[in-house]
Amino acid sequence: MDGVSYQRFPRIKIREVKHDYMKFELRDTDSSIANALRRIMIAEVPTIAIDLVEIEVNSSVLNDEFISHRLGLIPLTSERAMSMRFSRDCDACDGDGQCEYCSVEFYLRVKCLSDQTLDVTSKDLLSSDHTVVPVDYSDGLDNATNKGIIIVKLRRGQELRLRAIARKGIGKDHAKWSPAATVTFMYEPEIYINEDMMESLTLEEKQELVDSSPTKVFAIDPENKQVIVVDPEAYTYDDEVLKKAEAMGKPGLVEIHAKEDSFIFTVETTGAVKASQLVLNAIEVLKQKLDAVRLSDDTVEADDQFGELGAHMRGG
Amino acid sequence: MNAPDRYERFVVPEGVKKVSYERDTKIMNAATFTVEREDHTIGNIVRMQLHRDDTVLFAGYKLPHPLQYKILLRIQTTSQSSPMQAYNQAINDLDKELDHLKNQFEGELAKYTRDY
Numbered sequence: 001m002d003g004v005s006y007q008r009f010p011r012i013k014i015r016e017v018k019h020d021y022m023k024f025e026l027r028d029t030d031s032s033i034a035n036a037l038r039r040i041m042i043a044e045v046p047t048i049a050i051d052l053v054e055i056e057v058n059s060s061v062l063n064d065e066f067i068s069h070r071l072g073l074i075p076l077t078s079e080r081a082m083s084m085r086f087s088r089d090c091d092a093c094d095g096d097g098q099c100e101y102c103s104v105e106f107y108l109r110v111k112c113l114s115d116q117t118l119d120v121t122s123k124d125l126l127s128s129d130h131t132v133v134p135v136d137y138s139d140g141l142d143n144a145t146n147k148g149i150i151i152v153k154l155r156r157g158q159e160l161r162l163r164a165i166a167r168k169g170i171g172k173d174h175a176k177w178s179p180a181a182t183v184t185f186m187y188e189p190e191i192y193i194n195e196d197m198m199e200s201l202t203l204e205e206k207q208e209l210v211d212s213s214p215t216k217v218f219a220i221d222p223e224n225k226q227v228i229v230v231d232p233e234a235y236t237y238d239d240e241v242l243k244k245a246e247a248m249g250k251p252g253l254v255e256i257h258a259k260e261d262s263f264i265f266t267v268e269t270t271g272a273v274k275a276s277q278l279v280l281n282a283i284e285v286l287k288q289k290l291d292a293v294r295l296s297d298d299t300v301e302a303d304d305q306f307g308e309l310g311a312h313m314r315g316g
Numbered sequence: 317m318n319a320p321d322r323y324e325r326f327v328v329p330e331g332v333k334k335v336s337y338e339r340d341t342k343i344m345n346a347a348t349f350t351v352e353r354e355d356h357t358i359g360n361i362v363r364m365q366l367h368r369d370d371t372v373l374f375a376g377y378k379l380p381h382p383l384q385y386k387i388l389l390r391i392q393t394t395s396q397s398s399p400m401q402a403y404n405q406a407i408n409d410l411d412k413e414l415d416h417l418k419n420q421f422e423g424e425l426a427k428y429t430r431d432y
Contacts, residue, residue: 006368007409012420014428029413032364039357088323173322276425283418289358290411292334293351295404299337303400
């Protein structure tokens with residue numbers, strides 16, 4: 001019954017990790033896996049975002065809907081999101097903010113009493129759960145000007161009072177739940193320089209070739225005046241150097257191939273989850289999705305019966 | 317006003333099966349799998365994994381319409397296998413690949429945080 005396994009063993013090499021940024025290499029797999037991971041990081045890794053707003057008082061210049069929309073877009077720390085419930089799957093409650101499994105309650109109460117305009121920011125949001133708070137973008141340095149994301153500005157006498165409920169969701173539902181700022185991958189380029197042909201070029205011609213690339217991929221070695229590859233990853237697959245070589249009457253002078261099984265990922269998050277955690281969550285979500293598309297037992301059973309029936313009919 | 321709920325894109329409605337299977341009536345060892353509420357993410361990885369399988373003669377998927385949230389996956393195999401067997405094998409292999417990937421990533425991350 002069990003067939004041969006065609007499993008692959010991909011390799012990872014991490015280049016750089018910061019809180020909301022990371023760069024890594026993924027090798028020995030194909031573009032379908034790389035693209036699935038990218039798509040999931042953007043649209044299917046859950047986070048928490050404000051989803052329901054009850055406005056008590058709003059005498060600001062912005063209307064209720066406008067403020068609600070702005071509140072929804074504020075990134076909230078979402079380490080808990082993977083283990084939380086979607087409020088539509090939560091039987092314990094109706095997603096009213098009282099339920100610890102599926103929602104978090106926020107309050108915002110501000111009134112401007114001075115002649116100076118008052119900035120209402122994400123830091124004024126009071127959370128009922130200390131693990132789910134607006135993302136702090138201050139850089140750790142003592143920067144007094146960094147006060148969070150501005151929601152609205154109030155003048156003397158204006159007031160904003162509201163209750164907001166944050167829920168778990170995914171980017172496919174609404175972009176406010178996407179943890180990704182950018183997720184990209186590129187194929188690793190392989191660049192060959194035909195040294196024999198290169199020998200036949202004058203120094204000026206070599207310089208022209210180097211300059212034909214819009215990004216700094218090639219350079220001339222100051223010592224032996226040879227064309228060298230300084231940064232293969234700067235290549236944008238623009239074909240400019242190849243066209244230049246052709247125009248110089250030297251096709252094949254430079255050859256560039258994309259390695260089909262090697263990818264360089266760049267992941268940037270909104271700060272809702274750490275970049276490294278985003279990748280791990282994406283793998284986990286993809287595993288869950290694969291598990292969900294396994295054939296159910298009754299499908300297999302139905303086919304067994306139907307298959308027999310079919311065999312009867314074929315056999316006469 | 318009459319816009320469908322956004323969650324309809326990814327929540328399988330009640331009474332609908334996530335994966336259904338239909339044999340081809342004319343071709344031996346060929347079948348179409350209908351996977352509800354999935355898209356290119358699943359379709360493409362399963363298809364590519366099936367292409368690695370020597371017993372699979374044909375594997376392809378399509379998203380019939382952007383507002384019909386399902387994919388159709390068509391598989392034909394040699395008589396040594398069956399579409400169902402190939403499908404299960406592909407999913408098991410992908411699952412193991414992701415397990416491996418997760419361990420690799422965690423290992424490399426631990427190495428990176430230790431070194432820097």
